[in-house]
Amino acid sequence: MLRGTLDLLILKALSLQPMHGWAVAQRLEQLSRDALHVGQGSLYPALQRLEEKGWIDSEWKATEQNRRAKYYELTPAGRRALGDETESWRRYAEMVDVILRTT
Numbered sequence: 001m002l003r004g005t006l007d008l009l010i011l012k013a014l015s016l017q018p019m020h021g022w023a024v025a026q027r028l029e030q031l032s033r034d035a036l037h038v039g040q041g042s043l044y045p046a047l048q049r050l051e052e053k054g055w056i057d058s059e060w061k062a063t064e065q066n067r068r069a070k071y072y073e074l075t076p077a078g079r080r081a082l083g084d085e086t087e088s089w090r091r092y093a094e095m096v097d098v099i100l101r102t103t
Helices: 004-016 020-033 040-052 076-101
Strands: 057-060 070-075
Touching: 004 020, 004 040, 004 070, 004 076, 020 040, 020 070, 040 057, 040 070, 057 076, 070 076
Parallel strands: none
Antiparallel strands: 057 070
16 A cells, blocks of 8 residues: 555545544445455554544544444544545546556
8 A cells, every 4th residue: 555545545434424443444444345454553553643643533432332442533624634635646546547558
């Protein structure tokens, strides 16, 4: 996975609703149709990095199973970053596609 891609995908998952880390990983697996499996060793450092940037906030809450979990949600800055990063990703993918189509 390209550097920064996981951060973008986490922001996208959290744009749908606040969720705890395990739910973020499950949502990414679901959205990728099981093509992407995000391990805890990648997920939690990325969540911490996004929180340090001020793009997400976290709060401890009880899950549906009455267990404590840290829930993450996008901040307004995170929502703007999601839009900027999505546009940047699309430009990058288009540039790579142009190069690959060159004969």
